[in-house]
Amino acid sequence: MAQFNLNVNGKTQQVDVDPSTPLLWVLRDHLDLVGTKFGCGIAQCGACTIHLNGTAVRSCQLPVSAAEGAQITTIEGLSENGDHPVQQAWMEHDVPQCGYCQAGQIMTAAALLQQNPNPSDEEIENAMNGNICRCGTYLRIKAAVKTASQKL
Amino acid sequence: MTKVNTKLDRRSFLKVSALAGGGMMLSFSWLAGCKPTVEEELGLPKEWFELNSYIKIGENGAVTLYSPNPEFGSNVKTSMPMILAEELDTDWKNVWVEQADFYPERFDRQFTGGSQGIRMGWTPLRTAGATARAMLVAAAAQSWNVPANEITTSAGMLEHKGSGKKANYGEMASLAATLEVPEEVELKDINDFKIIGQSKKNVDGQKIVTGKPLFGIDHKVEGMKYAAIVHPPAFGMRLKSFDKSSVMGMSGIQDVFSINVFKDDYVQNFFDTTTFPEIIAIVGNSTWEVMQAKKNLVAEWEKAPETKIAMAGFGGNSMEVTVPAGLENSSSHKSRMAEFLKKPGTVVRKDGDPEGMFKKAAKVIERTYSAPFLAHNTMEPMNCFADVKGDRAVIYGPTQAPEFIMGTISSSLGIPRENIQINLARMGGGFGRRAYSHHMVEAALISQKIQAPVKMVYSREDDMSAGVYRPTYSATYRAALDENNNLLALHVKAGGIPESPLHANRFPAGALDNYLAESWDIPSNITIGAFRAPRSNFIAGAEQSFLDELAEEMGKDPIDFRLELLKRAETDPVGSNNDYDPKRYAGVLQLVKEKSNWSQAQSNIHRGVSAYFCHNSYVAEVVDTVIKDNKPVVESVYAAVDCGIVVNPDAAANMGEGAIVDGIGNAFFGELAFNNGAPTKTNFDTYRMIRQKESPKKIEVHFVESTENPTGLGEPLFPPVFAALANSLYKATGKRYYEQPFAPQLEMENLRM
Numbered sequence: 001m002a003q004f005n006l007n008v009n010g011k012t013q014q015v016d017v018d019p020s021t022p023l024l025w026v027l028r029d030h031l032d033l034v035g036t037k038f039g040c041g042i043a044q045c046g047a048c049t050i051h052l053n054g055t056a057v058r059s060c061q062l063p064v065s066a067a068e069g070a071q072i073t074t075i076e077g078l079s080e081n082g083d084h085p086v087q088q089a090w091m092e093h094d095v096p097q098c099g100y101c102q103a104g105q106i107m108t109a110a111a112l113l114q115q116n117p118n119p120s121d122e123e124i125e126n127a128m129n130g131n132i133c134r135c136g137t138y139l140r141i142k143a144a145v146k147t148a149s150q151k152l
Numbered sequence: 153m154t155k156v157n158t159k160l161d162r163r164s165f166l167k168v169s170a171l172a173g174g175g176m177m178l179s180f181s182w183l184a185g186c187k188p189t190v191e192e193e194l195g196l197p198k199e200w201f202e203l204n205s206y207i208k209i210g211e212n213g214a215v216t217l218y219s220p221n222p223e224f225g226s227n228v229k230t231s232m233p234m235i236l237a238e239e240l241d242t243d244w245k246n247v248w249v250e251q252a253d254f255y256p257e258r259f260d261r262q263f264t265g266g267s268q269g270i271r272m273g274w275t276p277l278r279t280a281g282a283t284a285r286a287m288l289v290a291a292a293a294q295s296w297n298v299p300a301n302e303i304t305t306s307a308g309m310l311e312h313k314g315s316g317k318k319a320n321y322g323e324m325a326s327l328a329a330t331l332e333v334p335e336e337v338e339l340k341d342i343n344d345f346k347i348i349g350q351s352k353k354n355v356d357g358q359k360i361v362t363g364k365p366l367f368g369i370d371h372k373v374e375g376m377k378y379a380a381i382v383h384p385p386a387f388g389m390r391l392k393s394f395d396k397s398s399v400m401g402m403s404g405i406q407d408v409f410s411i412n413v414f415k416d417d418y419v420q421n422f423f424d425t426t427t428f429p430e431i432i433a434i435v436g437n438s439t440w441e442v443m444q445a446k447k448n449l450v451a452e453w454e455k456a457p458e459t460k461i462a463m464a465g466f467g468g469n470s471m472e473v474t475v476p477a478g479l480e481n482s483s484s485h486k487s488r489m490a491e492f493l494k495k496p497g498t499v500v501r502k503d504g505d506p507e508g509m510f511k512k513a514a515k516v517i518e519r520t521y522s523a524p525f526l527a528h529n530t531m532e533p534m535n536c537f538a539d540v541k542g543d544r545a546v547i548y549g550p551t552q553a554p555e556f557i558m559g560t561i562s563s564s565l566g567i568p569r570e571n572i573q574i575n576l577a578r579m580g581g582g583f584g585r586r587a588y589s590h591h592m593v594e595a596a597l598i599s600q601k602i603q604a605p606v607k608m609v610y611s612r613e614d615d616m617s618a619g620v621y622r623p624t625y626s627a628t629y630r631a632a633l634d635e636n637n638n639l640l641a642l643h644v645k646a647g648g649i650p651e652s653p654l655h656a657n658r659f660p661a662g663a664l665d666n667y668l669a670e671s672w673d674i675p676s677n678i679t680i681g682a683f684r685a686p687r688s689n690f691i692a693g694a695e696q697s698f699l700d701e702l703a704e705e706m707g708k709d710p711i712d713f714r715l716e717l718l719k720r721a722e723t724d725p726v727g728s729n730n731d732y733d734p735k736r737y738a739g740v741l742q743l744v745k746e747k748s749n750w751s752q753a754q755s756n757i758h759r760g761v762s763a764y765f766c767h768n769s770y771v772a773e774v775v776d777t778v779i780k781d782n783k784p785v786v787e788s789v790y791a792a793v794d795c796g797i798v799v800n801p802d803a804a805a806n807m808g809e810g811a812i813v814d815g816i817g818n819a820f821f822g823e824l825a826f827n828n829g830a831p832t833k834t835n836f837d838t839y840r841m842i843r844q845k846e847s848p849k850k851i852e853v854h855f856v857e858s859t860e861n862p863t864g865l866g867e868p869l870f871p872p873v874f875a876a877l878a879n880s881l882y883k884a885t886g887k888r889y890y891e892q893p894f895a896p897q898l899e900m901e902n903l904r905m
């Protein structure tokens with residue numbers, strides 16, 4: 001066990017956990033931020049995607065010890081009122097089915113648009129390819145990313 | 153808030169409402185902290201008045217509608233309340249939807265599966281809405297002293313034109329809640345629908361995109377422990393022993409013990425499908441710590457002998473089911489299934505003289521199709537929260553079928569049903585998998601043992617290797633043709649491990665004078681369960697691929713060929729036991745022909761068509777593929793659907809798109825194989841799922857305009873995709889695809905997958 005100071009969604013939080021604990025479980029079990037989801041635990045599905053200093057990363061593969069000092073943003077902190085252009089576009093296209101993968105999809109999309117505000121179809125497909133949606137909402141995801149890119 | 157589990161007369165919601173009177177809060181809210189929009193718009197009412205199990209109205213006009221069925225992504229949580237709201241005649245923007253708890257005394261059929269939610273809920277929900285409306289009208293009539301039949305309603309307002317009196321529902325709710333429930337109510341004319349048929353956004357949309365705790369896996373209470381499970385590494389194995397000391401010293405670990413899912417004398421029901429009746433549970437302070445301990449646990453496993461299980465049969469009888477011993481392999485599965493090419497099956501339907509026709513045929517075409525086991529792979533792995541203390545239990549988790557697991561939980565815990573509360577979490581996918589809810593029993597037993605609240609979570613590897621798969625299937629189709637290429641007879645012989653996929657009375661039965669259907673199955677200890685459109689999800693692909701090949705052989709357009717057969721089934725059906733409506737079947741083929749511009753073929757686009765009937769609905773699909781950079785790309789998919797009235801069109805299209813993507817993914821990549829009883833794939837690094845890049849570039853879902861009552865939707869778009877894709881790939885590559893998954897064969901054609 002060791003103490004870590006984490007900057008999550010603009011707030012500094014202290015946790016006392018094993019240094020090998022993936023950030024995913026620190027967020028979910030210790031900080032009660034359960035919007036970030038567990039899907040595979042091996043960086044294959046994207047359900048656990050968060051932003052680390054603005055870049056989309058898989059929190060299931062990021063030990064908490066490596067996250068100290070970085071700016072961590074989770075779905076809960078993506079916008080104050082749930083109105084980030086990506087979230088709005090997701091609502092507009094009524095993307096979710098079960099909804100389980102969508103936090104990860106939204107975080108990946110938001111990071112993509114941060115770096116590339118006007119992605120082509122192919123760039124969207126490449127960026128979003130690491131996020132599995134078992135319900136198959138891929139077309140709506142792509143359409144929502146495009147809508148969000150027009151609003152940014 | 154605690155739930156009041158008063159035993160009430162089961163005679164549906166009508167009786168309950170008369171007793172309930174004012175403002176009984178039923179559901180204890182798991183979602184504290186989420187701000188519902190209606191609260192924001194109208195403010196929380198001071199008091200709620202309950203009109204029946206589904207509907208309560210606040211004095212300020214806010215309406216709470218309880219969505220009875222578990223939500224796994226098919227959006228019933230929006231569409232079922234839409235049906236209530238329609239007949240209640242309220243304004244959708246004043247509606248606040250809550251997930252009902254499992255409460256069979258108040259709600260009928262709280263089950264999500266078989267695409268039956270809307271079909272079976274249609275009349276009860278309409279009646280519930282209309283009854284509440286009638287009681288509000290009666291309250292207004294009494295208050296204003298005017299005849300009830302002169303009062304009209306619209307968007308949550310009551311009006312008496314003659315006297316100029318007006319009120320909103322909230323003003324009449326307290327009186328309405330005390331009135332007699334009318335014995336008869338009138339339902340709206342479907343032409344007067346204002347909500348049904350108009351797309352409404354997912355009522356949980358905002359919560360989903362902001363990451364609110366909605367799922368069982370998100371649940372947490374004070375003092376809750378975390379649990380992981382360890383099950384045998386292979387089908388046909390069981391626990392021999394384990395070494396507690398191998399994990400007990402580890403950080404955060406509280407206890408390790410084994411649990412038996414069933415009591416010895418328990419008679420199982422059809423949904424008591426559990427692969428491993430004895431598993432090891434590890435309890436600790438956090439998910440990560442119990443998952444670490446899992447890796448360290450030293451356990452010994454042994455081969456399980458053949459076992460007999462008592463299973464509840466029809467009419468209160470119980471029968472004995474045998475689970476064979478042995479460690480099975482996919483290679484031996486294949487050879488055992490291939491034996492049925494020569495062996496006869498059980499004849500399940502025979503029309504005319506098929507054998508005679510095959511004898512005199514000028515040409516016989518014979519093709520065999522197969523598909524592997526599939527894992528459901530719901531995005532949210534199996535998990536459950538349970539709090540069992542003394543003789544009371546609260547269970548909260550993902551289940552499609554609370555009724556089917558209630559008896560098991562009660563028996564395994566030794567706690568009567570009345571003392572067990574099951575609350576329904578939003579599910580991160582279901583696809584049939586969560587109709588089998590033994591994760592709930594496991595969590596409950598763990599909690600009972602430690603007498604503390606616990607959340608048990610499967611790893612992805614646990615989830616993928618725990619069984620309840622889509623079975624592996626094989627089907628051989630034969631056609632007898634005369635010298636002029638007329639179809640004389642059709643023969644299908646189909647089976648699987650451990651069940652047959654055949655629906656012998658579906659099309660093309662009824663359209664052929666000479667038809668023979670045979671069925672077989674091979675027992676196994678690999679457990680199976682419903683998987684999106686069970687059986688249909690394979691046999692549709694086989695049948696519709698074969699009809700495509702047959703049409704080509706006969707020199708006919710594949711759509712015209714099917715329409716000809718359907719015409720025959722309509723005008724002069726063979727046999728009387730054909731379970732489809734040929735006209736509606738033909739209707740979707742005609743619609744897809746029009747919408748896909750079938751007649752205007754483009755040379756670089758390769759098209760395949762397929763149509764199927766299941767879950768009371770008719771679907772035809774056209775898939776267009778192109779070869780781009782040496783890669784098959786699904787450009788477009790056109791679907792024509794006849795599922796009666798469509799309640800929520802945009803959400804319905806969403807689900808249709810999802811089923812099509814699911815089908816294309818499984819056709820290309822889906823496969824679970826076994827080596828010495830162990831699944832060869834246990835996570836997404838090896839089990840390939842369809843992703844954004846392989847998804848079709850465009851999907852159009854067209855609904856037949858209909859005034860028929862709604863039928864199934866979650867499943868029917870899935871089965872036809874397999875053949876539409878295979879037939880399109882044939883056009884693209886000149887090769888037929890008989891064996892799923894297709895990707896390895898496409899790679900052999902030097903294509904990139």
Ligand code: FES
Pocket residue numbers: 037038039040041042043044045046047048049058059060061
């Ligand atoms: S849970 Fe992290 S990528 Fe799947």
Ligand code: FES
Pocket residue numbers: 096097098099100101102132133134135136137225531580581
């Ligand atoms: S919406 Fe269900 S997994 Fe994406």
